[in-house]
Amino acid sequence: DSGVTQTPKHLITATGQRVTLRCSPRSGDLSVYWYQQSLDQGLQFLIQYYNGEERAKGNILERFSAQQFPDLHSELNLSSLELGDSALYFCASSVGGATDTQYFGPGTRLTVL
Amino acid sequence: AQSVSQHNHHVILSEAASLELGCNYSYGGTVNLFWYVQYPGQHLQLLLKYFSGDPLVKGIKGFEAEFIKSKFSFNLRKPSVQWSDTAEYFCAVILYTGRRALTFGSGTRLQVQP
Numbered sequence: 625d626s627g628v629t630q631t632p633k634h635l636i637t638a639t640g641q642r643v644t645l646r647c648s649p650r651s652g653d654l655s656v657y658w659y660q661q662s663l664d665q666g667l668q669f670l671i672q673y674y675n676g677e678e679r680a681k682g683n684i685l686e687r688f689s690a691q692q693f694p695d696l697h698s699e700l701n702l703s704s705l706e707l708g709d710s711a712l713y714f715c716a717s718s719v720g721g722a723t724d725t726q727y728f729g730p731g732t733r734l735t736v737l
Numbered sequence: 738a739q740s741v742s743q744h745n746h747h748v749i750l751s752e753a754a755s756l757e758l759g760c761n762y763s764y765g766g767t768v769n770l771f772w773y774v775q776y777p778g779q780h781l782q783l784l785l786k787y788f789s790g791d792p793l794v795k796g797i798k799g800f801e802a803e804f805i806k807s808k809f810s811f812n813l814r815k816p817s818v819q820w821s822d823t824a825e826y827f828c829a830v831i832l833y834t835g836r837r838a839l840t841f842g843s844g845t846r847l848q849v850q851p
Contacts, residue, residue: 626780657838667827669838680836714780718837723769723788726839728781 627651628717628729636735642703645732649696649717655679656698657718657726658690662711673698674720705736739764741830743842750818751850758813758845760802760828769831770811771839772802776824784826787811798822823849 627650637643649656658670660683669682673692684690687705692698702709712733716726742761750756762768772784785796792804802813811828825846829839 626782655837659839666843667839667841669840672836672838680838682838716781716839720837724837725771725783725786727783728773730780 626727626729628715628727630713630715630729630732632732633730634733634735636737637705638737639705639707641705641736642701643705643734645700645702645713645715645734647698647700647715647717647729649698649715650727653717653719653727654696655718655720655724656692656696657716658684658698658700659714659716659728660711661714661731662708665711667714670700702734707736710734710736739768739830739832739840741828741840741842743826743828743845745845746843747846747848749848749850752820753817754849756813756815756818756822756847758826758828758847760811760813760842762809762811762828762830764809764830764832766832770802770804771829771831772796772800772811772813773827773829773841774824775827775844781827784813818847818849820849820851823847 629648654675657672661667670684672680690700712731714731715729718724718726770787773781787794828842
């Protein structure tokens, strides 16, 4: 158990819908990262937040957005869902220093029908 | 852009065989290097990491990796694999300067036969 929690574990929804994935980082970690794992794209970085502020963006679609709240939990919002958005979404957290390590949560498996 | 290559996509070994998984990255600057493992149905777990110092890094479960800067490589090794090592292994890189997000290789699926 890494100490990073994600909910829900599984999510099944229809095209065009909007969902919210939630991540709670390890105690003391200020940085949260979101990654997408799919069969065709592999593991890709989406976005990073540090202490409530967006720090870096990766291959995140405009239909996707995220935020980090004052209690440091983060939410990833996916809207106008398409079949191709079906994937495993991982959250990782770290202290945020120059030599820190990211610890991954169990992931949310999103299925878009 | 930086990239990470894992040339072995699927490796099948018998128990007690030795393992070496290749990882190469394309970036000329300072990098932090990682190997993560994903057991079936589970999340990514850190096996080992390299930031600086001794280029031979020891991790959990008997794994080690060697950073060879001249070859831009960070190969993962284990002298004797067990059936429980069956998993997918990912090499990942962070640029020391710039964003701290991980860039992952495509992964190597290891199957250990009893």
